[in-house]
Amino acid sequence: MAQTSVGPIDCSDKENGFTFWGCKAFHRCNRGQPEYVECGPDEVFDEDIGDCNRRDQVRTPCGMDLWDRCTGVTGPYSRGIAIREYEEEVNVNNFRRRLRCTYFYICYQGVHYGTQKCTGGNVFDDRQQFCADPLSVQGECGLSQGPQVRG
Incomplete structure (x- = not known):
């Protein structure tokens, strides 16, 4: 209740x-x-x-469909995993964008320990294991194109 x-x-x-x-x-x-x-x-x-x-x-991001995804996630530390199936409209540099990974869930020793939401228009960065500005996150969760290499 x-x-x-x-x-x-x-x-x-x-x-x-x-x-x-x-x-x-x-x-x-x-x-x-x-x-x-x-x-x-x-x-x-x-x-x-x-x-x-x-x-x-x-349904996702808080529903039961995530609770069995931690099976097989092992190791001495907890691990956050971004939820990619759920998209949300957020404000990025005064532009509205539809982004994935605004939610993440936490696994420890194969057990689901809850789902959290990144605040302030941030997304979860699987590599760094924290919420960050989508402009600084690479991969499908972010908007960064990576470091620029000049030749």
Whole structure:
């Protein structure tokens, strides 16, 4: 069961709606009042309904489809893995772009330890293992073309 409390967001210009912070908790405006909502043990944030829902009823990036992807991920350290299937529109240098990898999940010893969202228009960099400006990230998650070589 979700627990709700007052949250540190400004709802003065937003009557209703949510601000997403992670799969297990989020902020929303309810009748102009800020709320912080923590989902229950078997629940995650469901973007389609704007509330907590059972994990098996929710699609990517928070749904159950990610929970079995950590099988076989081993090693002494946890590892973040970017979610490439989900695209989100973000602001990059005052231009709206559709980007992948704005969410990532964490695996440790074959167990899924949660899904997180990069904030501020950043994307998850699998190589560096942190969220970064998409202009500095190479590969399918970023917009960087790599270092420029002059001959």
